[in-house]
Amino acid sequence: MTVDTLPGLEAPQEAGPRPGSRAARMLMPLAADVVKDMATEYGVCLRPIGLRRTDLATGQTEIIDVPCGATREDKCVPCAKRARRLRKTQIREGWHRVDEPSPGPAPATDEQRSLISLRANLEYFRDQAVRESAWDQVGEVDDAIREVEEAIAAEGLRGTVAPAHDKPEEPKRQRSTRRRQDAPALPRQKVQPRTVGRVYTAPDGTEHRPSMWLTMTLDSYGPVREDGSPLDPSRYDYRRAAWDAITFPRLLDRFWQNLRRCVGWNVQYAGCVEPQRRLAPHAHFAIRGTIPRTVLREVAAATYHQVWWPRVDKPTCRPTWNGETWCDSDTQAPLPRWDEALDAIDEDPDAEPAHVIRFGKHVDARGVAADSKDIDRTVGYITKYITKSAADCHTVTTDRQRAHLERLWQELRVTPCSERCANWLLYGIQPKKAHGKLRPGNCKGKVHQRATLGIGGRRILVSRDWSGKTLADHRHDARAWVKALLGVADGIDQVPAADGPDGTPSPVAWELAKPNDPDMPPMRHRLLRALAQRMQWRSAINAARDRAAQYSNATDDNGEEPHGG
Numbered sequence: 001m002t003v004d005t006l007p008g009l010e011a012p013q014e015a016g017p018r019p020g021s022r023a024a025r026m027l028m029p030l031a032a033d034v035v036k037d038m039a040t041e042y043g044v045c046l047r048p049i050g051l052r053r054t055d056l057a058t059g060q061t062e063i064i065d066v067p068c069g070a071t072r073e074d075k076c077v078p079c080a081k082r083a084r085r086l087r088k089t090q091i092r093e094g095w096h097r098v099d100e101p102s103p104g105p106a107p108a109t110d111e112q113r114s115l116i117s118l119r120a121n122l123e124y125f126r127d128q129a130v131r132e133s134a135w136d137q138v139g140e141v142d143d144a145i146r147e148v149e150e151a152i153a154a155e156g157l158r159g160t161v162a163p164a165h166d167k168p169e170e171p172k173r174q175r176s177t178r179r180r181q182d183a184p185a186l187p188r189q190k191v192q193p194r195t196v197g198r199v200y201t202a203p204d205g206t207e208h209r210p211s212m213w214l215t216m217t218l219d220s221y222g223p224v225r226e227d228g229s230p231l232d233p234s235r236y237d238y239r240r241a242a243w244d245a246i247t248f249p250r251l252l253d254r255f256w257q258n259l260r261r262c263v264g265w266n267v268q269y270a271g272c273v274e275p276q277r278r279l280a281p282h283a284h285f286a287i288r289g290t291i292p293r294t295v296l297r298e299v300a301a302a303t304y305h306q307v308w309w310p311r312v313d314k315p316t317c318r319p320t321w322n323g324e325t326w327c328d329s330d331t332q333a334p335l336p337r338w339d340e341a342l343d344a345i346d347e348d349p350d351a352e353p354a355h356v357i358r359f360g361k362h363v364d365a366r367g368v369a370a371d372s373k374d375i376d377r378t379v380g381y382i383t384k385y386i387t388k389s390a391a392d393c394h395t396v397t398t399d400r401q402r403a404h405l406e407r408l409w410q411e412l413r414v415t416p417c418s419e420r421c422a423n424w425l426l427y428g429i430q431p432k433k434a435h436g437k438l439r440p441g442n443c444k445g446k447v448h449q450r451a452t453l454g455i456g457g458r459r460i461l462v463s464r465d466w467s468g469k470t471l472a473d474h475r476h477d478a479r480a481w482v483k484a485l486l487g488v489a490d491g492i493d494q495v496p497a498a499d500g501p502d503g504t505p506s507p508v509a510w511e512l513a514k515p516n517d518p519d520m521p522p523m524r525h526r527l528l529r530a531l532a533q534r535m536q537w538r539s540a541i542n543a544a545r546d547r548a549a550q551y552s553n554a555t556d557d558n559g560e561e562p563h564g565g
Helices: 022-026 031-041 077-095 110-131 135-155 238-263 293-302 338-347 375-382 399-414 422-427 471-486 523-558
Strands: 049-055 061-066 211-218 269-275 281-287 304-307 319-321 326-328 355-368 460-462 508-512
Touching: 031 077, 031 523, 077 269, 077 375, 077 460, 077 471, 110 135, 211 238, 238 269, 238 281, 238 293, 238 304, 238 355, 238 399, 269 375, 281 375, 293 355, 399 422, 471 523
Parallel strands: none
Antiparallel strands: 049 061, 049 508, 211 281, 211 355, 269 281, 269 460, 304 355, 319 326
């Protein structure tokens, strides 16, 4: 007989923990977590940077918090979401432009032209003094040239007029520009300074200017399953996959260069680089204007990038530092230096590049109209994973996926990433500017980190003339929209400065405040203040939107603007 069948006894009812017990207290929300959750909800930076502003006239100081500006959610969710919204705005504004975004630089002023004339005369006098071996005059002219260069920069001219005489440029190695025999040839045209696409006229006479959406991938390294893991890891080419991931940005640069030369106009793009399920990088791009799909496929098939580095196979060298240079620990022979290794390549007529990267056969392109409903969805797809690290774009759930990620990362750890990479020591070569603090197999480059999967550079790629604005310009536009909606002054977000005796603003100094400084408030106090300010802003913006909606409805109903404000 069980307890349930005993007369007068009933089965115990399931209930929560005893009130006041530790289990009951553990079910209560944690106050610090609630603060962070509300800060995330209102877009408050979770790890603000404290800057100390000091008025040099009065000596008064104050701590001003600025957002950390992180672009990844694992560091700061509000800042990462803000960066993603900014990128979406940038991509959307430049996709279907009907006018050129950049009018070009303004003409030089008379003062700038006179400075250039003076600089030209000084260059002439210097050359004449060198010919006459008047070295004392050369020094005087060099001093005058430096002063004129500073005046030119202060006058508002970009760049330098000419390289400095005392800093000669390092000679660059010349490589043959002849195309590979296994790559198809491409037509080459002079690139016109045009970024706006072609206008099409429909049979009914309406005009439209569509754009495109492009996806490009790399070739296969071996058959894979649906979860991205290889069918046979022993036959999967992890070495080529690592080299392709590291050199993928250069292949993209070469593609856009070839495409512009092929079609004859300055094609503009905005897109992202992210890993596929097999962890190989691929790219999605929004292109302004239209290009025939056959041309895109031909250019992708003809695009390649050659890496003219010393050929490497497997790490075999055990390097050691003898206080002056790196040596082989077995033979104690000094390892060849970087310039010596490149000289050996130049002297070998049968030398081959260390790696050649190409696109795969899959090139997907389709047209997108300016009034299409898919624009927002496509822009959201481009920016879908930019707030995550490359290794977190796809959830790893199986042991096969974990093993695949581990094998690729182990290969990326020992693959050289640049001329100064410490991994060259594993292959018996001293990298450029080698020193004793290098750690073979532990290069600090981002491409070697597990979170990047070899995609160590920028994940978002935007051409220079896409929207005619930088990210700072788009941030300013967002602030200007809020100010216009609230009806506040233009300088409301600037920190007011105390006026000096003559009415001019007092000079101020900025420095980074340390967490253990006496005047640095605790982080939770700073978050609470920022949260209160953001809630006030949110309420003010919502109220302003309601007023604007009422104003618009009143105008539409009456057919005229309402009176009395």
